[in-house]
Amino acid sequence: MERQYDVIVVGAGNGGLAAAANTAKAGCSTLLLEKHNLPGGCATSFRRGRFEFEPSLHELCSVGTEDRPNVVYKVFDDLGAKIDWCYEHDLFRTIVKGQDGYDITLKSGVDAFCDSMEEAVPGCYASVRAFLDLKPKIDAAIDYIYASKGNPNPVVMLVKHTDFMRTAGHSVEEVMTALGMPQKAQDLINTYWGYLGVPTDELNAMHFLNMLYGYVSDGAAMAHHRSHELSSALVDVIEKHGGEIRYNSEVTEFLYREDGSCCGVVANGEKLYAKEVISNVIPHNVFNMSDPKVIPEENLKLANAREFGISVATVYLGLDCTAEELGMNDYTVFIKGDSYPRDQYNNRLEDGLYIVNCLNKVVPDSSPEGTCTLFFTMPLFGCDMPRDLRPQDYKKFKNDLAKRYIEDAEKTLGISIVPHIEEISIATPVTFARYLGTPEGTIYGYKLSGWDSLMARTAGEKEDYAIPGLSFCGGHYIRGDGYSCAYIMGEMIGKRVAKRLKGGV
Amino acid sequence: MAEKKEKKPNLLRLNPLDFTKLTPVRKARIEAAPARELRPADTYVPNRIANALHPDVQYLKVTEIIEHDCDNKSYILGPDHAKGTDALAWFSAGQYLSLSMEIGESFATRPYSIASSPNDALKGEYRITVRRTAGGFVSGHILDTWKIGTPVTASQPLGEFTYEPLRDAKHIIGLAGGSGITPFRSLAYAVAEGIEDAQMTLLYGSRTKNDALFDEEFTALAEKCPAFRYVNVLSEETRDGCEHGFLTAELIRKYAPEGEYSVFVCGPSAMYRFLDEELPKLGLRRKFIRRELFGECRDPAKEEGYPGSKAASYQLTVRVSGKDTVMTCRADESLLAAMERAGVKAPSHCRSGECGWCRSKLVSGEVFVPKRMDGRREADFLYGFIHPCCTFPLSDIVLDVPPFHP
């Protein structure tokens, strides 16, 4: 007779790990299945020569410190997972190339941030401050919505939480413009669209503000030993609490009871059963591994209505000189061909936006003495890959792409990179398709477009995920992508499922 | 309409009731979408390319055997359509295949460099060339039992011993010894056929010209192709048109171009040790020296920092998906070798500590890992993960190993 688990979690990405750690800690027998031989999904690391690269994390927001813990700190701390956090205090440097361009560095800390904004764009102070001041109002409204169990009194909302409704009901740019924020100040702050993959004329203001505030108030954090430390710490929690993790175990089918509720999966040809299944795998793939009869029509329509989120091309360089010798003084530099986010988005294949990170500025010993690493990120969609690209042309394709960006960074930053390249690795949506298995190699699940924004997703959660016994978490879930969101959602779902299993609701 | 300066910034011009439209707008969008079946992930362009380049497994069969002598044979491997492999994955010249096979009670993997041009893969051909290792377990088995039609299970092409245009100098000096010639054969064709935009001078060390594999082929290729130059370096024979002696710094300098060049090295361990003395004399930066993996460590006692073993062998408990198997592991064999001997299927590819494919959790026990082969991730040190292919027991061991899939 096959063993029945309380919970099977499919996929050991950030969401799956956080979910499994929470169910295991709550005392549910938990089996976590992962198709790769490592945990973490995007949150891992890889070695080339004497370097160990961070594959995906730019900076984690909403971490905080031991004294002032924020949500992400608490996700780990509550589980008893110890992370060696390293912090970055400059927000970012951003360069717009060309004649009317600029080169500006913004600071973190609410006051320092507003001051650095005022210095960059005289006269913007009040509007920037006003934008950040919306954050506590949003939190208060969300607390109220939760307290009312998702059924807030419309009158209370309208009277007491009007600014929340205005923020949550409009795009970033609508809200900033209403506050009278000068265009240049908007463009500067909205550099961050790159982390969410949706330009700010479409992106929900509340969502963006949550992320922005996380960076501005707490700065950014990274694990000392790349993201593999984060994933390993969660694995350790799962195993300490009696949970089981199976690597090299790709799930190929989801199993359902007569009544259409999910009751298990097939991995490596073996049927595995559980009272509840949590999928860190994107609904598209889950539906394609399920009996079509069990998928509610509305859920299938939703999947059809959605567009895939953005992916990236990335270049990882191990250099045989230090960051100082190279002349890299910043951890994060956003380099842009245009100042306006929508233009950057539209021009993503020519001269849009890309990010250069030098991890040594935050984690000095993240590469051997006398060396440093650079990490380039270019947002692009899986469907931007040339349709007729043949496997044998792929190496040249990715090297040409990398060359263009490296040379552009050399020119823009006035530094010499190529002669120092000791190790190189280049990833594209092909790479993410390979490791994550997502359609188009999306790393952000579904596009958080205007109609499918965080707010609207939150409201629709119950109907959108309607298969009994099957929960979802991860970048494709309601809060969208980003390590922080995936951890927070994983924790929420893990706790919710554990509670249900213990006889709660 | 210009806003008044003294006014505090506010959101009055945004209609709060727009918020109430979010859900209806979304619902309408969903309602309007078709309820059709979803396109499978592997039909998208990035997924299609990823799957073509990185198949989990390639089922092959021997289609031709070229006998160089009784201790060296080349095997042409083609796709085994009956088992579901229809095309061979493209690769970068210099990569290897990890072959897995059952031999008697044992289950083993071994890496073999692909010796053919990447273009041949498009025609359904990989070539590997196997040299007999004295006392070896798999090489002898291959040489003595493989026939035309023998099924072969291979990994996707793997490894980093490849030319990288943004990293390496345009001119490669290849230093080959013995069976280490195999990746250079592939690289030579890749250069000659313009797959890699580089030049290569191959210095091939052998005892006599007769021992040099592919000698005539390389000579002919060099005549035809200006980007490829070929030099025999013979240690036990003096011959016109060939160099006599070893792969010394002086010899490398003689053939090196003006300006920058990258040295690629592949050969037996004796050659690596010799070059450890010679290469520093060239004053090259580290980035210009690329070494192929060393392969298995055969004697941990010879490694720097080996603390010595109290016993000649230990008990090794291997846990796969919660099921334990107990076996003996000699102090001088890797944990992976012991598992293979016992017929436990454990994942592995490079067997050199580098690829991480064998990564497993050391539940209990003490081990030794040769420093030069330690390819672990930093966090793996914190949480007790090891690479069994280059880990030797110093006590009884309990090891949690991921399940194998081909």
Ligand SMILES: Cc1cc2nc3c(=O)[nH]c(=O)nc-3n(C[C@H](O)[C@H](O)[C@H](O)COP(=O)(O)OP(=O)(O)OC[C@H]3O[C@@H](n4cnc5c(N)ncnc54)[C@H](O)[C@@H]3O)c2cc1C
């Ligand atoms: C990147 C790379 C590329 C390579 N390319 C080539 C190539 O192109 N051509 C080539 O000829 N070689 C190549 N090699 C070397 C090749 O992989 C093998 O190491 C070589 O063929 C010797 O293998 P062997 O099994 O005969 O010998 P060994 O590896 O020496 O076999 C002994 C091993 O088998 C174990 N063993 C002994 N008895 C048993 C048993 N009963 N059951 C299970 N295990 C047992 C031993 O403990 C020991 O680990 C390459 C190596 C690397 C790392």
Ligand code: FES
């Ligand atoms: S098999 Fe590659 S590291 Fe062990």
